[in-house]
Amino acid sequence: MRFLFKTRYEQDVRLFKHGGQKFWYGLLGAALLLAPWLFSDYFVSQLVFIWIYSIVGLGLMLLVGYTGQVSMGHAAFLAMGAYTETYLQQKGWPFVFSLASAAVVSGLTGIVVGLPALRVKGMYLAISTLAFGFIVEEAVTRADGITGGSSGISLGGLEIFGLPIDSEQRFYYVSLAVLALCILGVMNLMRSPTGRAFVAIRDSEISAQSMGIHLARYKTIAFTLSAALAGIAGALYAHKLRFLSPDQFTFLQSIELLIMIVIGGLGSIHGAIFGAAFWILVQQFIVTAKDWLPPAIGQQTGLQPTIFGLCLVAFVLFEPLGLYGRWLKIRTFFEMFPFYRKGMFRRQKSYLKSERLK
Amino acid sequence: MQFLQLVIGGVAQGCIYGLIALGFVLIYKATETVNFAQGDLMMLGGFLGLSFMVVLGMPFWAAFLATLAVMLLFGMLLERALLRPLLGQPAFTVVMLTIGIGYLARGLVTMIPGWGTETHTLPVPYRDEVLRLGGGGDALILSMEHLAIIVVTAFLIAVLFLFFRFTKLGIAMQATSQNQLAAFYMGIPVRRINMLVWGISAAVSACAGLLLAPITFIHANMGYIGLKAFPAAVIGGFGSIPGALVGGLIVGIVESLAGFYLPEGFKDIAAYVVVLVMLAVLPEGLFGEKMRKKV
Numbered sequence: 001m002r003f004l005f006k007t008r009y010e011q012d013v014r015l016f017k018h019g020g021q022k023f024w025y026g027l028l029g030a031a032l033l034l035a036p037w038l039f040s041d042y043f044v045s046q047l048v049f050i051w052i053y054s055i056v057g058l059g060l061m062l063l064v065g066y067t068g069q070v071s072m073g074h075a076a077f078l079a080m081g082a083y084t085e086t087y088l089q090q091k092g093w094p095f096v097f098s099l100a101s102a103a104v105v106s107g108l109t110g111i112v113v114g115l116p117a118l119r120v121k122g123m124y125l126a127i128s129t130l131a132f133g134f135i136v137e138e139a140v141t142r143a144d145g146i147t148g149g150s151s152g153i154s155l156g157g158l159e160i161f162g163l164p165i166d167s168e169q170r171f172y173y174v175s176l177a178v179l180a181l182c183i184l185g186v187m188n189l190m191r192s193p194t195g196r197a198f199v200a201i202r203d204s205e206i207s208a209q210s211m212g213i214h215l216a217r218y219k220t221i222a223f224t225l226s227a228a229l230a231g232i233a234g235a236l237y238a239h240k241l242r243f244l245s246p247d248q249f250t251f252l253q254s255i256e257l258l259i260m261i262v263i264g265g266l267g268s269i270h271g272a273i274f275g276a277a278f279w280i281l282v283q284q285f286i287v288t289a290k291d292w293l294p295p296a297i298g299q300q301t302g303l304q305p306t307i308f309g310l311c312l313v314a315f316v317l318f319e320p321l322g323l324y325g326r327w328l329k330i331r332t333f334f335e336m337f338p339f340y341r342k343g344m345f346r347r348q349k350s351y352l353k354s355e356r357l358k
Numbered sequence: 359m360q361f362l363q364l365v366i367g368g369v370a371q372g373c374i375y376g377l378i379a380l381g382f383v384l385i386y387k388a389t390e391t392v393n394f395a396q397g398d399l400m401m402l403g404g405f406l407g408l409s410f411m412v413v414l415g416m417p418f419w420a421a422f423l424a425t426l427a428v429m430l431l432f433g434m435l436l437e438r439a440l441l442r443p444l445l446g447q448p449a450f451t452v453v454m455l456t457i458g459i460g461y462l463a464r465g466l467v468t469m470i471p472g473w474g475t476e477t478h479t480l481p482v483p484y485r486d487e488v489l490r491l492g493g494g495g496d497a498l499i500l501s502m503e504h505l506a507i508i509v510v511t512a513f514l515i516a517v518l519f520l521f522f523r524f525t526k527l528g529i530a531m532q533a534t535s536q537n538q539l540a541a542f543y544m545g546i547p548v549r550r551i552n553m554l555v556w557g558i559s560a561a562v563s564a565c566a567g568l569l570l571a572p573i574t575f576i577h578a579n580m581g582y583i584g585l586k587a588f589p590a591a592v593i594g595g596f597g598s599i600p601g602a603l604v605g606g607l608i609v610g611i612v613e614s615l616a617g618f619y620l621p622e623g624f625k626d627i628a629a630y631v632v633v634l635v636m637l638a639v640l641p642e643g644l645f646g647e648k649m650r651k652k653v
Contacts, residue, residue, distance in 0.1 A: 070450060116634070120641045122449060123392045123596065127588045128637050131630035134585075138627045251585065255457060262454050301475065302468025302578070309461030316455040317443060 013191040036169040044168050050280045051175040052236045057272030059229030065266040067222040068202030070126040073133025077227040079249035080106040081234025086155050095160045106231020107224045114223025118216045141246040152245030265322025274323040364614045370504035372610020373511035377566035378587035379602035381559040387535035388555040391452045395460035397584020403564025404576040426561045433560025437553045468578045480571035503572045589633035595646020
């Protein structure tokens with residue numbers, strides 16, 4: 001068991017809390033850098049998907065997990081990013097600028113979507129973002145001058161500073177680098193006053209307001225940053241798939257993103273990445289399992305939604321802290337061995353909290 | 359005449375939205391949970407009715423009642439097994455659970471070989487019949503499917519109104535939805551009431567599914583229509599039973615008119631545009647009560 005004795009305030013905001021963390025994350029980083037040489041192209045390609053989904057997950061986590069504002073239209077931001085990137089790449093913009101523009105365009109859309117959040121909350125906000133998601137989906141289908149309509153649009157090769165990104169390995173490093181920057185950005189944000197304000201808003205709007213936090217400003221910032229991260233992911237997604245069509249950015253995609261971060265564990269950066277990894281790996285697992293399952297089950301189209309539904313229900317009921325919560329429990333168990341108690345992470349027993357107290 | 363025709367089609371469609379929205383509202387009023395699986399409950403109702411009619415060979419009316427009864431029990435079971443352990447958890451957790459239930463329902467129905475993956479027609483006795491009002495070339499044509507939806511919805515609403523107004527159980531439900539703790543102190547079995555509310559809500563959605571079946575067919579994804587019932591519920595003011603129905607009618611009529619008078623594509627998003635405008639102008643909805651949280 002490790003005890004951290006904090007003697008200075010700076011210790012509270014350090015990126016790495018102690019040497020052990022530095023060591024393990026360093027090791028993880030090294031392993032990830034070596035991965036493209038160790039694994040097959042196919043697996044590397046799946047890893048790229050994990051990184052991309054992690055970036056969206058980070059954005060959504062910022063909004064849902066940290067600020068407590070639900071968005072059911074996040075696929076719309078993904079679409080904004082992806083189509084902006086495609087459009088600008090066709091115009092011949094360099095990658096760095098087009099990626100930044102994708103983030104900016106998506107972030108600006110986030111401001112618009114976040115406007116209702118200033119007046120309504122909870123379920124009303126969920127429904128207004130849902131409505132927005134549908135409207136963007138329809139707009140993308142109709143604006144066939146830019147988006148190619150429902151027949152889709154394809155994207156040429158990517159080039160960064162004259163270096164063609166033509167292999168799976170190279171794109172792996174690009175997406176890993178972007179992810180690392182995004183994680184660092186979010187970590188920095190969460191230890192800044194802005195991040196603390198987000199968490200305060202999540203925990204109680206009234207008390208946050210009494211502490212002098214400008215609700216409207218911080219909610220708008222949260223929406224903007226979350227959308228910008230989704231836009232960055234969308235740009236990478238466009239380069240990964242090289243073909244975009246509106247049916248990749250549906251309502252279901254938004255819901256799946258939400259499911260992803262809930263399974264990963266709300267309110268932690270780890271959760272976003274665990275969730276993305278879980279999501280992609282389970283999909284891969286289902287594809288593989290189809291071969292050795294009896295065809296009566298394996299060939300069913302309903303297999304995937306059933307498994308996802310089952311996972312989600314099981315997590316909400318039995319592990320509401322998600323994969324990251326499970327990991328924390330296991331770690332605490334070994335750290336404190338043999339003093340771990342069953343109730344250490346138990347949910348607080350509470351009665352129905354009404355929002356309509358009169 | 360054409361305008362009236364469109365409005366009637368919209369009203370029929372709006373009744374379906376209204377019924378699903380009613381399901382949301384019942385559950386929301388009682389437990390402050392938004393049930394994202396409402397559309398999927400409707401889908402289950404459709405498939406159940408189909409099974410009763412085709413496999414068991416029941417006549418339509420018997421199958422209708424049997425479906426309602428089974429879905430009532432199913433809704434209660436769902437509450438008891440999955441929702442009750444989460445009593446007191448944040449609304450978002452419960453919403454995610456209902457999304458999971460929806461996925462599960464859709465997936466499991468598709469897993470039934472040769473049944474869930476197909477598109478089915480419900481063999482209702484009043485299929486393809488029309489009622490002509492007025493004579494000559496511009497007669498108002500009312501298809502029996504639409505008429506059935508409107509009549510049954512009106513009947514169901516009347517029954518629910520009487521139930522909530524005059525029966526002891528209905529009044530207990532109203533009390534529970536207004537203030538759970540006070541109701542509990544008055545000796546109302548709040549948990550059992552919640553269970554029953556889920557049952558009624560499931561039955562109402564199943565009813566919507568059976569009414570909708572002759573128009574859109576029965577398939578595993580028919581539950582997505584439930585997503586348009588959200589705008590309906592919000593427009594009416596989440597938490598108001600007449601509001602749900604009025605909201606449904608507004609959405610149905612607007613959609614029907616937008617489909618005809620506006621360019622292609624507006625029909626699908628009309629409901630969402632209306633709800634965004636509504637949230638911007640009047641967030642409490644038409645019939646909603648103003649809520650203010652006090653510390």
